[in-house]
Amino acid sequence: MTSEREYLDAYDPRAFPATAVTVDVVALTIRDGRLHVLLIERGEHPYAGRKALPGGFVREETLDDAARRELAEETGLTPEQDAMRRVHLEQLGTFGDPCRDPRMRVVSVAYLAFAPSLPDPRSGGDAAAASWFPVDEVSGLAFDHDEILSAGLERARSKLEYTPLATAFVGSEFTVAELRAVYSAVWGEDLHAGNFHRKVLSVPGFVESTGATTERGGERGGPRARLYRAGDARLLHPALLRPASEDDVR
Amino acid sequence: MTSEREYLDAYDPRAFPATAVTVDVVALTIRDGRLHVLLIERGEHPYAGRKALPGGFVREETLDDAARRELAEETGLTPEQDAMRRVHLEQLGTFGDPCRDPRMRVVSVAYLAFAPSLPDPRSGGDAAAASWFPVDEVSGLAFDHDEILSAGLERARSKLEYTPLATAFVGSEFTVAELRAVYSAVWGEDLHAGNFHRKVLSVPGFVESTGATTERGGERGGPRARLYRAGDARLLHPALLRPASEDDVR
DNA sequence: AAAATAGTGTCTGTAAGACAATATCTG
DNA sequence: CAGATATTGTCTTACAGACACTATTTT
Numbered sequence: 092m093t094s095e096r097e098y099l100d101a102y103d104p105r106a107f108p109a110t111a112v113t114v115d116v117v118a119l120t121i122r123d124g125r126l127h128v129l130l131i132e133r134g135e136h137p138y139a140g141r142k143a144l145p146g147g148f149v150r151e152e153t154l155d156d157a158a159r160r161e162l163a164e165e166t167g168l169t170p171e172q173d174a175m176r177r178v179h180l181e182q183l184g185t186f187g188d189p190c191r192d193p194r195m196r197v198v199s200v201a202y203l204a205f206a207p208s209l210p211d212p213r214s215g216g217d218a219a220a221a222s223w224f225p226v227d228e229v230s231g232l233a234f235d236h237d238e239i240l241s242a243g244l245e246r247a248r249s250k251l252e253y254t255p256l257a258t259a260f261v262g263s264e265f266t267v268a269e270l271r272a273v274y275s276a277v278w279g280e281d282l283h284a285g286n287f288h289r290k291v292l293s294v295p296g297f298v299e300s301t302g303a304t305t306e307r308g309g310e311r312g313g314p315r316a317r318l319y320r321a322g323d324a325r326l327l328h329p330a331l332l333r334p335a336s337e338d339d340v341r
Numbered sequence: 342m343t344s345e346r347e348y349l350d351a352y353d354p355r356a357f358p359a360t361a362v363t364v365d366v367v368a369l370t371i372r373d374g375r376l377h378v379l380l381i382e383r384g385e386h387p388y389a390g391r392k393a394l395p396g397g398f399v400r401e402e403t404l405d406d407a408a409r410r411e412l413a414e415e416t417g418l419t420p421e422q423d424a425m426r427r428v429h430l431e432q433l434g435t436f437g438d439p440c441r442d443p444r445m446r447v448v449s450v451a452y453l454a455f456a457p458s459l460p461d462p463r464s465g466g467d468a469a470a471a472s473w474f475p476v477d478e479v480s481g482l483a484f485d486h487d488e489i490l491s492a493g494l495e496r497a498r499s500k501l502e503y504t505p506l507a508t509a510f511v512g513s514e515f516t517v518a519e520l521r522a523v524y525s526a527v528w529g530e531d532l533h534a535g536n537f538h539r540k541v542l543s544v545p546g547f548v549e550s551t552g553a554t555t556e557r558g559g560e561r562g563g564p565r566a567r568l569y570r571a572g573d574a575r576l577l578h579p580a581l582l583r584p585a586s587e588d589d590v591r
Numbered sequence: 592a593a594a595a596t597a598g599t600g601t602c603t604g605t606a607a608g609a610c611a612a613t614a615t616c617t618g
Numbered sequence: 619c620a621g622a623t624a625t626t627g628t629c630t631t632a633c634a635g636a637c638a639c640t641a642t643t644t645t
Binding site: 153267268283285288289303308309310311312313315316317 | 623627
């Protein structure tokens with residue numbers, strides 16, 4: 092029955108109401124120890140003047156490619172550039188309430204990106220008016236983008252627990268303290284340095300030593316830290332669980 | 342730049358290539374201790390004669406409503422019926438490769454459904470030719486539905502670890518052994534009865550006792566089991582982790 | 592009686608979190 | 619030197635998995 096309907100409609104692709112498919116990207120990075128999200132300012136209706144997630148229509152390409160392309164465009168990079176290669180991109184969810192866009196039916200596939208510190212798009216010449224904002228100061232986004240951003244943040248917090256994706260926020264070589272700063276920024280709470288250190292090193296495949304150390308100690312003192320690179324684990328076993336709040340139980 | 346493009350396109354919704362948006366549902370249930378998935382048989386091209394996930398076009402409704410409607414149609418129930426209310430439904434992911442449907446660009450939002458044993462759709466009169474198949478015997482589905490099913494199974498396995506959703510597969514009152522059968526079926530491995538029992542009862546809010554017991558012991562002997570209902574936890578703390586395989590590390 | 596199952600008790604190894612201690616830098 | 623930080627050590631508590639045991643029920 093359904094298959095018949097699908098079949099018939101297929102011969103007149105415009106017989107059903109037009110639906111636009113877009114991608115929107117929640118791109119996260121850490122700057123100055125705080126979690127930032129990439130936003131553009133809308134110039135046109137609807138929501139003119141409001142901030143919004145970068146995004147656009149899907150072309151003759153996969154959804155993943157569309158998201159990567161949009162992110163590259165807004166950051167002023169090309170999809171092939173080295174900085175883009177280090178970006179972790181994953182599908183977040185799809186938002187398609189009939190009235191989420193007042194103009195027409197728009198189904199948006201949201202993506203989540205974890206990026207190491209990228210060049211500021213403002214300096215990027217051709218780039219759009221996109222820039223990074225601290226996530227805890229963001230609200231009142233256009234469309235349902237507040238909701239999409241929330242979903243992205245919760246996904247990011249959760250992903251840090253059981254995947255090594257925190258390494259996507261730092262350079263290719265990093266210290267345990269830098270990794271801890273990522274967790275602190277994303278989870279929004281301080282972590283005990285000693286316990287965090289031991290835990291990170293105890294998870295097989297999370298990080299591997301480079302043998303080298305930083306050139307200098309910390310800004311405010313302290314010994315040089317050892318340098319690590321990302322290991323080959325895809326999942327963290329055992330996981331790095333964040334302190335459980337009482338949101339667990341309803 | 343993007344916003345301008347969005348704005349202009351909005352005034353001529355048919356200026357961009359038509360894209361169809363559908364929902365496909367991976368509906369899972371347990372029958373005879375084995376995990377089953379709901380499939381239809383396609384009567385028309387493409388993939389005529391092949392099995393496929395139930396699904397169809399999204400109408401003037403939310404994506405969630407579309408998925409619920411499709412599932413109800415294929416199972417011969419109405420969305421308001423009691424059996425449907427007990428179904429857990431969540432978005433799984435969106436699949437939109439340009440050539441996944443040879444007819445035209447179709448972006449499909451996949452949903453995952455956890456259902457207690459539902460009436461067999463064959464007996465449902467008007468219902469389509471949908472029926473339940475053991476997941477481990479399923480392959481060669483139409484379109485990219487093998488991939489969607491795999492994603493659904495992996496999500497289901499993972500969800501059992503840290504949410505109480507196993508209770509969505511059993512009746513409103515159940516024994517610990519029934520719950521264990523759900524975990525065994527979804528994870529595909531036997532679990533130690535004693536340890537499982539203690540663990541389930543130790544997680545706050547997972548299950549709560551009804552005070553009653555089953556009327557009879559097991560088919561092949563054994564004492565009557567105590568009955569429980571689902572508790573108020575939304576997450577399991579601590580989680581019920583499945584035995585780690587070596588898929589963890591690449 | 593025999594077999595199966597529900598539920599509990601015990602023991603061991605691992606891991607998390609709270610501190611504490613030490614060594615090494617920067618200003 | 620004072621203060622900050624990296625890294626390691628210790629101790630306590632919690633939990634997972636292996637195994638054993640008892641009680642209850644069906645055939």
